[in-house]
Amino acid sequence: MGAAVAALMMTVPAMAGPADDLKLPRQKVELVAPPFVHAHEQATKSGPKIVEFKMTIREKEVVIDPAGTKFHAMTFDGSMPGPMMVLHEGDYMELTLVNAATNAMPHNIDLHSATGALGGGALTHVNPGEQVVLRWKATRPGVFVYHCAPEGMIPWHVVSGMHGTVMVLPRDGLKDAEGKALRYDKIFYIGENELYVPRDADGKYKTYETIGESYADTMEVMRKLIPTHVVFNGRVGSLTGKNALTAKVGETVMLVHSQANRDTRPHLIGGHGDYVWEAGKFNNPPQKDLETWFIRGGSAGAALYTFREPGVYAYVNHNLIEAVELGATAHIKVEGKWNDDLMKQVTPPGPIPPDKVGAADPVAVTR
Amino acid sequence: MLIMMKVKLAMLAGALAAPILATTLAPAPQPDPDGALRLTAASFSYRAAGDFSRDGRPVEGPLRKLRLPADLVVMKRQVTVAEYQRCVDDGICLRIGVAARSPDLPVVGVSWHDASAYAAWLTRKTGITHRLPTDEEWTFAAAEKARDEAMPLVDPTDPAQAWIARYEAESARDRPAAIAAQPGGTFGTNSNGLDDLAGNVWEWTNSCFIRVSLDGGQERITNTNCGVRVVQGAHRSYMTDFIRDPRSGGCAAGVPPANLGFRLVLEPSQPVALAAARTIAKLLRRS
Numbered sequence: 001m002g003a004a005v006a007a008l009m010m011t012v013p014a015m016a017g018p019a020d021d022l023k024l025p026r027q028k029v030e031l032v033a034p035p036f037v038h039a040h041e042q043a044t045k046s047g048p049k050i051v052e053f054k055m056t057i058r059e060k061e062v063v064i065d066p067a068g069t070k071f072h073a074m075t076f077d078g079s080m081p082g083p084m085m086v087l088h089e090g091d092y093m094e095l096t097l098v099n100a101a102t103n104a105m106p107h108n109i110d111l112h113s114a115t116g117a118l119g120g121g122a123l124t125h126v127n128p129g130e131q132v133v134l135r136w137k138a139t140r141p142g143v144f145v146y147h148c149a150p151e152g153m154i155p156w157h158v159v160s161g162m163h164g165t166v167m168v169l170p171r172d173g174l175k176d177a178e179g180k181a182l183r184y185d186k187i188f189y190i191g192e193n194e195l196y197v198p199r200d201a202d203g204k205y206k207t208y209e210t211i212g213e214s215y216a217d218t219m220e221v222m223r224k225l226i227p228t229h230v231v232f233n234g235r236v237g238s239l240t241g242k243n244a245l246t247a248k249v250g251e252t253v254m255l256v257h258s259q260a261n262r263d264t265r266p267h268l269i270g271g272h273g274d275y276v277w278e279a280g281k282f283n284n285p286p287q288k289d290l291e292t293w294f295i296r297g298g299s300a301g302a303a304l305y306t307f308r309e310p311g312v313y314a315y316v317n318h319n320l321i322e323a324v325e326l327g328a329t330a331h332i333k334v335e336g337k338w339n340d341d342l343m344k345q346v347t348p349p350g351p352i353p354p355d356k357v358g359a360a361d362p363v364a365v366t367r
Numbered sequence: 368m369l370i371m372m373k374v375k376l377a378m379l380a381g382a383l384a385a386p387i388l389a390t391t392l393a394p395a396p397q398p399d400p401d402g403a404l405r406l407t408a409a410s411f412s413y414r415a416a417g418d419f420s421r422d423g424r425p426v427e428g429p430l431r432k433l434r435l436p437a438d439l440v441v442m443k444r445q446v447t448v449a450e451y452q453r454c455v456d457d458g459i460c461l462r463i464g465v466a467a468r469s470p471d472l473p474v475v476g477v478s479w480h481d482a483s484a485y486a487a488w489l490t491r492k493t494g495i496t497h498r499l500p501t502d503e504e505w506t507f508a509a510a511e512k513a514r515d516e517a518m519p520l521v522d523p524t525d526p527a528q529a530w531i532a533r534y535e536a537e538s539a540r541d542r543p544a545a546i547a548a549q550p551g552g553t554f555g556t557n558s559n560g561l562d563d564l565a566g567n568v569w570e571w572t573n574s575c576f577i578r579v580s581l582d583g584g585q586e587r588i589t590n591t592n593c594g595v596r597v598v599q600g601a602h603r604s605y606m607t608d609f610i611r612d613p614r615s616g617g618c619a620a621g622v623p624p625a626n627l628g629f630r631l632v633l634e635p636s637q638p639v640a641l642a643a644a645r646t647i648a649k650l651l652r653r654s
Contacts, residue, residue: 067546241538310527312534338525348423351589
């Protein structure tokens with residue numbers, strides 16, 4: 001939670017950097033693992049700058065459910081999804097992409113927020129032990145997916161965890177349809193990811209020595225399009241129980257939801273989307289008062305909600321089979337004072353009272 | 368005809384008397400051939416199961432000092448795959464989905480109906496009443512292994528506080544290290560000599576879910592739902608009777624029972640003749 005609080009403070013601009021052709025100030029950002037987001041300004045008075053990020057690609061074995069199912073993940077910077085990178089419209093991102101020498105495969109990055117060269121994918125191929133630096137200009141404000149896109153293996157890398165989100169904020173911040181400024185007290189970043197884990201003849205999940213050995217079986221499951229897990233942030237239960245998110249009554253929370261491969265439909269049980277950029281692009285006015293919003297596969301969306309009642313909220317993919325059976329659930333614990341005006345249990349559960357005279361007793365009615 | 372039946376009865380009673388007597392006279396706490404122990408009745412503290420309310424607000428169930436009316440004869444171990452299989456082979460119990468690695472493991476993936484069918488079958492087979500324990504009996508048998516998860520005191524006028532407190536208590540539960548059923552004895556023996564209580568197999572009880580009003584100092588059951596039974600283990604839980612594979616998710620938090628299995632209590636203490644007569648009556652009904 002400390003990270004969430006820190007996320008609202010501004011990072012220190014690092015003015016000194018390598019010589020370049022742009023002659024712009026530079027800012028180096030330390031990334032923060034989801035569901036939190038690195039410190040950033042919601043609106044800025046300063047001019048365009050070059051924002052430096054560095055992500056190291058790590059192939060690693062992870063556990064994806066409470067049963068202890070092991071899975072060979074591919075990650076940007078060690079997390080599923082990769083960390084969110086925030087900058088403002090008109091800024092430049094200078095991304096150093098490192099392919100750790102311990103990895104087995106070449107990787108790259110396709111940033112949906114960037115223009116040209118397959119979103120940078122054609123210019124960022126790195127083998128294990130290599131790094132590449134890509135610069136692109138943020139011309140469209142919104143939340144955008146990024147993902148790995150190696151020729152021939154794109155879907156496998158994406159559903160193995162190589163996806164994340166870029167947020168390009170308008171320089172003067174978010175606004176509603178009337179141009180009124182919108183702000184958030186907290187930001188939570190949910191990356192949804194479906195997994196296709198092969199099973200053996202007894203129906204048990206298979207484990208593999210190396211990621212390469214898992215490839216053929218995994219592709220076979222993927223081609224049937226029926227995921228074994230649909231998770232937020234890399235595993236079943238990553239955002240529930242002891243890992244539940246927290247907020248307070250009166251706080252406005254920004255929920256960014258990213259799905260690089262498949263459609264989803266977030267819903268906040270017991271709450272709403274006060275302002276929702278369903279397609280995630282901030283030059284379009286946000287929709288108001290939504291119950292459920294649609295995130296197209298290969299896109300990110302954003303919702304603002306101000307909590308009005310305390311309690312435990314479930315934030316789910318409202319395909320409830322995917323939420324409850326396959327894992328796509330997060331919980332938000334909200335502290336504060338209960339408001340009886342919004343909701344009150346008038347009569348607690350109890351016996352059905354005996355019929356009053358003249359009530360709908362079928363026998364009495366027919367006679 | 369009547370005479371014939373009497374003869375038949377006598378023969379059956381004779382055949383059945385031997386195992387019953389063996390069980391009844393077995394000195395406690397030596398396990399009998401069924402692997403059951405006799406626990407001498409003693410007082411114990413028991414947190415009543417169900418949903419309790421006072422003046423429309425949820426409250427904890429009362430903590431009681433109880434004493435079972437008689438000694439409790441209960442299986443030392445949970446029913447195993449091999450034992451359950453015999454009932455399947457007899458065409459009584461349903462074959463269940465979970466593939467066991469060994470016939471000696473506790474049978475898991477059983478619903479309350481499966482467990483009850485097994486108990487009825489074993490009762491018919493042995494002439495000794497076998498049944499699921501009540502929640503009170505389980506708690507007595509489990510002794511120090513029974514967990515009283517009393518919730519912290521919170522502002523009763525704020526529904527969210529109790530809700531968050533419950534969520535946190537459920538979230539704080541330890542997840543069993545191993546999910547798969549483990550060999551008998553893995554989770555230790557309690558002070559009553561019973562194995563694997565509060566391990567990773569939760570046990571069905573016969574107790575129904577009840578809703579109780581404590582208004583005006585009176586305890587009044589306002590609803591009894593026997594479609595939901597109490598299951599016992601590392602924590603107490605309420606489970607719909609046809610569930611075989613419990614899970615949490617959606618709005619629920621915490622650790623669901625990892626596995627559903629059971630152990631049975633025996634009622635050999637009733638007069639032998641009565642037990643035999645009941646068995647015979649049942650056998651005759653079936654034929």
